[in-house]
Amino acid sequence: MNPYVLITLLFGLGLGTTITFTSSHWLLAWMGLEINTLAIIPLMTQHHHPRAVEATTKYFLTQATAAAMLLFASTTNAWLTGQWEIQQMTHPFPTTMIILALALKVGLAPMHSWLPEVLQGLSLTTGLILSTWQKLAPFALLLQIQPADPFILITLGLTSTLVGGWGGLNQTQLRKILAYSSIAHLGWMMLILQFSPTITLLTLITYLLMTTSTFLVFKLNKATNIATLAISWTKTPALTSLTPLILLSLGGLPPLTGFMPKWLILQELTKQDLSTLATLTALTALLSLFFYLRLSYAMALTLSPNNATGTTPWRLSSTQSNLPLALSTTTSILLLPLAPAAMALFTP
């Protein structure tokens, strides 16, 4: 791809998200989402391969459907209530429809099935953009909507955590596992959305950090399935010992960053007298934890035999830039003591 075209497209990605962030009008928010979708499509087919083209087609069809539904819902809202403000959603019908459209856009269960398929067809870098930057704009809109009925958000959230855990169980492909991990984490964010948008934002940011470092680790190892992970100790021994910590942080184990959002969410749900829901959600997190543990086991807790020449690739220096990986790994492991500061930072 021509570098000027690449820059134009990356600028388009930034422009779309910025427009959605700054808009208070549904039409501009929709425009921003559409710019985002349009700009990422050539980036998805950049490494030209039939799987990438298939994934791009699936992504385009899903996003176009979601955007059309969003536009229909916001015009219906304008028709029923006479205004286009994002924060003034009073009528339940367009509100529900917009929540469903945005859920389709970010891939929440039961509208999730496109996400593993799409992510599996992309390169790890594009997958990283897809599961981090592309979530920002829809979540900026979701954070501004307060539905009258708590039922829909809780259903979306609980289904997503369950499906995200369940779907990832039998996978051997890392990108599909990351997609299901994304679904599960977004489910946690949806659960707490109407009780504390601050915690939703905190969960989103910590998830973005953790998934960034996971994607970058896999990219450094050039690993797309579990079997490839088993020889990562020959490539980067130090990182191999750190990666289980990143994965368990995604799973939400206590001394790591990933425990912070789950802790706060369960606490807030219990405060809202929803202890059954909190228990159920905590149980679904165990499903996710199982496949994170399996990844950790295959990568670092077992040592596959290898011949003498196969054990020394770590001597060759990598050409990839390691600074983003170092930063995101540090934050995704060590951030838990800063929980009060993080909460204060995200409180409006």
Added chain:
Amino acid sequence: MCFIMYLIFILFCLKDWVAVASNPSPYFAAFGWLVSCCSMGWWGFWLGHGGPFLSLVLFLIYLGGMLVVFAYSAALAAEPYPEAWGSWPVVVHMVVYMVGVVLAFVVFGGVWYESSWVSVDELGEFSVFRGDAGGVALMYSSGGWMLIISGWVLLLTLFVVLELTRGLSRGALRAV
């Protein structure tokens, strides 16, 4: 007036939509879509409710896009024995769809009875501008930045399409 316009709308638009949906050959389906776009843009919505300028804009833009689609489907889907609206399976589909549309209108159409938008010309005596011309002026004045962004996005779309449809080694089905 309202009733007559609805009648025209139903006669032209729905007939043409049925003509598209009844599975003729792509060539004729595209042609039916072209005609339905004309009737929808020109007759149906805006002209009947006093918005001739918006009607014209909608018509021109839609017609331009549909002509391209028509040209492509005519070029790609030319068949030696095309199924037009005269052949039996298509006729059966058309009749079934027409009956379905009429039934749906009878069942659900009651809510729409005599409900139409405020005609743009009706406000003429209370306002300096006509409704549609005023809207265009607003788009250029207060919506100027939005217009610039829209223009930029059209340019971006051009690059997106060019990147996706580069010829030779860039076909969708072949790994290179």
